[in-house]
Amino acid sequence: MLVSFLVWLESTAFSVWMRESPSVFAFPMILAAHTLGLVLLAGIDIAHKLRVLGVAPHVPEATFDRFLPFMWLGLWVNVASGIALFVGYPTKAITNELFFVKLALIASAVVLIKVIRRPDRRAPRALAVLSIAFWVATIAAGRFLAYTYHYLDVDDLISGRRRP
Amino acid sequence: MSEWQLWLERLLLTAEPVAAFMRTAWGWPTMESVHFVGLTMLFGSIAVWDLRLIGMASSVPIAAFHRLVPFSVLGFALNAASGSTFLMTEPDQYIYNPAFHFKVLFLTLAGVNIMVFYALFFRRVRALEGGARAPAALKVIGAVSLVCWAAVIICGRLITFYRPAGCIPDQAVGFIATCIVR
Numbered sequence: 423m424l425v426s427f428l429v430w431l432e433s434t435a436f437s438v439w440m441r442e443s444p445s446v447f448a449f450p451m452i453l454a455a456h457t458l459g460l461v462l463l464a465g466i467d468i469a470h471k472l473r474v475l476g477v478a479p480h481v482p483e484a485t486f487d488r489f490l491p492f493m494w495l496g497l498w499v500n501v502a503s504g505i506a507l508f509v510g511y512p513t514k515a516i517t518n519e520l521f522f523v524k525l526a527l528i529a530s531a532v533v534l535i536k537v538i539r540r541p542d543r544r545a546p547r548a549l550a551v552l553s554i555a556f557w558v559a560t561i562a563a564g565r566f567l568a569y570t571y572h573y574l575d576v577d578d579l580i581s582g583r584r585r586p
Numbered sequence: 587m588s589e590w591q592l593w594l595e596r597l598l599l600t601a602e603p604v605a606a607f608m609r610t611a612w613g614w615p616t617m618e619s620v621h622f623v624g625l626t627m628l629f630g631s632i633a634v635w636d637l638r639l640i641g642m643a644s645s646v647p648i649a650a651f652h653r654l655v656p657f658s659v660l661g662f663a664l665n666a667a668s669g670s671t672f673l674m675t676e677p678d679q680y681i682y683n684p685a686f687h688f689k690v691l692f693l694t695l696a697g698v699n700i701m702v703f704y705a706l707f708f709r710r711v712r713a714l715e716g717g718a719r720a721p722a723a724l725k726v727i728g729a730v731s732l733v734c735w736a737a738v739i740i741c742g743r744l745i746t747f748y749r750p751a752g753c754i755p756d757q758a759v760g761f762i763a764t765c766i767v768r
Contacts, residue, residue, distance in 0.1 A: 454743040465630020480650035562619035569615045
């Protein structure tokens with residue numbers, strides 16, 4: 423059933439366009455947007471976590487809430503670009519355990535954005551360190567996805583040809 | 587230009603131990619991870635600073651945000667170091683790559699913008715209280731910085747799609763003919 427789903431998804435027009443369009447505004451710019459979303463969300467969040475850890479003590483912590491809209495913009499850019507990248511190479515993602523590890527790390531870091539702002543929070547410094555660690559691990563997982571996949575497309579999966 | 591490119595390529599290729607590490611299974615992805623962590627730290631801390639220059643959170647003195655700048659510098663240092671390892675391993679893939687050329691251009695613009703800030707405005711900014719009127723030029727500096735760093739990231743991400751494929755380093759004329767024309 424998974425295989426027939428992947429066969430169907432990879433045959434959709436959008437999936438073919440993601441893989442085969444020669445336009446720089448197809449796969450390449452969507453990948454670039456995914457990096458911009460990352461730096462908006464994780465980058466500004468890490469700046470906030472540094473503040474929680476004691477950097478820039480004269481900036482009130484609540485001031486960082488002003489930058490939350492940019493972080494949410496980054497999150498939604500990456501949900502959209504991430505879905506597009508997934509639709510382009512669904513087999514590549516879904517057959518790599520690391521892909522699910524990355525999703526879990528992102529979910530954990532995003533939950534911490536909320537948790538660390540609760541008035542009854544505990545151990546904020548530990549949460550901040552944990553949050554930075556989640557982002558570093560997310561980024562590393564994202565990079566390693568390009569090197570650790572087993573099957574590039576559903577044809578590989580059906581024929582059992584493992585890469586790279 | 588091309589002679590200097592060849593010189594640079596030969597120079598970078600002398601870092602053989604670095605290239606040997608980069609060609610191990612974990613080498614390249616590990617340095618890429620460092621590069622992306624670095625750019626996240628660089629962009630995040632500099633974006634907060636730039637947004638303050640543009641006028642957000644103006645009740646907080648600009649100077650209070652300056653403590654974040656060392657982390658931008660740390661992110662930049664991580665990226666200069668990890669970026670160098672890519673160049674030392676596959677110099678031709680960068681030196682003859684238009685996306686990399688534009689990346690260096692935007693890096694230079696971002697650097698000049700930072701120098702203008704420190705040369706002309708830093709002293710005045712340091713004395714400003716929260717809520718005080720800041721020079722309007724600071725908004726321009728903040729906006730230029732944001733645009734330049736975003737452009738650096740976009741060009742960096744596009745490098746892989748503009749690689750001069752099939753280039754064998756060090757074959758002088760034939761190399762230039764095949765690789766630069768592409």
